[in-house]
Amino acid sequence: MTDDPSLQAESKPSVRRVEWGFASFAILWSLWLVGQVARDRFWLTGLCFYIPSPVMAAVGLVAASVLGYRKNGRISTLLGLMTLAPTLMVGFVENHWSRPLAEASAGPSVRLVHWNIAYGVWGLAGVEQELVRRRATIYVLSEVPLPYDLTKLAARLGPYHVAVRMGSMAVIATGQLLDPTELVNEKNLKVNSVTWEDGGQPLKIFAVDATSNLLVARDPHLRRLVSLMKQHHPDLVAGDFNAPRRSRSLCPLPDGFAHAYDVAGQGWSATWPVVGPLYAIDQCLISASILPTKYELWSNRFSDHRLQELDFIPRSATERESR
Template sequence: MKSRVGRALQVLAVIALLAATVWWWDLTGPVPMAQALYLVVPAAALAVAGLAALLRARRAVLIALIALLVSAVAMVPVLRPAPQRPADGPELTVLALNVQYGMADVASIATIVAQRRIDVLVLTEADQRFVARLSGRTGIRAELPYDSGRSLPESAGTAVLSRLPMTVLQRDDHADHEDDPTKPQQPIVRLDVAGHPVTLRGVHPRSPTSEAKLPAWRSDLAALARWRQETTGPLIVAGDFNSGWPHPAFRELAAGMDDALRVTGQAWTPTWPSSRRLPAFTQIDHVLSSGFQVVDAGTVAVPRTDHLGVWARLRLR
């Protein structure tokens, strides 16, 4: 009996070791969804190692500890707050929130904008009806009078509202989506931050929730990475990325940029799903920036959306 349990633990340890290596796999199938659950890997490896040690299943202990080491090699560089150069320029505060098909509580959003003194609000899954409801019921447009223009319907819509003067560089509406009308809107704007031009893009790549959706997910992230590499000057990319640090495609996109939560020691704070019975297990909402010092950052909960909002106070270099 004991030997059978030992063999079972050895199998579990091998599975944990294989799972620990998915950090580096850029594959299709279930891999991207498994990567989103990467936080489970070290916990599972530790549990297997502990149980195997109690039963003196030495080989299982060794394999589980190797799995733990491999996951640590992947995670520790991200867990460690990234160093930053100090800045002394003007500041702005950005909030990115997925409003879950326009169902998020508009009064709560307006309260957060006022309390946090939000300068730029990036709303994903926000169609024009939601923006109108937010504006009409809360008076938020007195705080954020500038906008990125008409949002696409349903979950494809993305809106940028700003306290700062703003020029729309690309609305990314139906005219830009003739080849694929299901593609989420990702508007590009130029902010005037105390006389300094800053490019901001609200982003919402498609999700990798099924194998059929994976090519579009990869294409969206790759296109954002290319655009980011071609864009000069101070830059902010904010929204629901449907990806995070365990995904190689996200790491390529974020290379050379500061992730506000990571910089402030919150790289593994999960943002989704925030309102279901299961606890949030992955961080897919981000505020990325270059040309700024991240002064502070955090998350906010809004009723009737399954995402936490991510806010960041940024100081221009």
């Protein structure tokens, strides 16, 4: 490496800094690649999977540009080639930039909002104001503080809204919320089920909250969630999964399920942290009984998570059978 004439002209400490910098990036790039191939199959590969592609792309591009400016051509070119992989992942795999065409269907649209409100530590008044502004039919909230008067919040959201709390999660909706059940209530995974009914086809909703502890492997919990989805056939699954959308158990999903972002969203898909989102860890999954029309993510200063918003039309039994 030091045979390059441009490097020989530099001092030895400067050459060593370039070599160590390149070696460090190469190691990090190798770990990132392991994560992209194995994803969260094992706990250790899961840690590699959580190395953010946007960070890898940004660091590589900056380093390649600096070295190119300083006429370290060979290393600059090599860095540029290595950076190509995470750049393509960001641009064409982890995000897409046009919204898929929505299917035509009759019927009124329903809006579901999921939001991790971080126990209100960023300002409960602001949280409530933002929820009111969304004008949703169904709200699924993660990390709801105790104590907190959900009845008053439901009244603020609309005259026909009712609320159900299940541990640290809550569902607020118009009409009726029937059979609230804590299917899993453990330290590292919570899966709650409730049936929403408002004069039309009843919809079963799963509200999910998984641990953020990096010492806990994600895949076993995600496989358990998928098993419950196959067993109970929910129409909607929403929550803070603390696992990327491309996790092994979430990509692909069981037959009949899809990510709302993939079928009705566009743009930057990461949901955390709000300041420079890098991880798509808040998920909204839909079954064949749901016709999505639009999925969007919104940032504000009242939580460290972005808010998920899904507009959809419940499919009739005839539409479902024809698919």
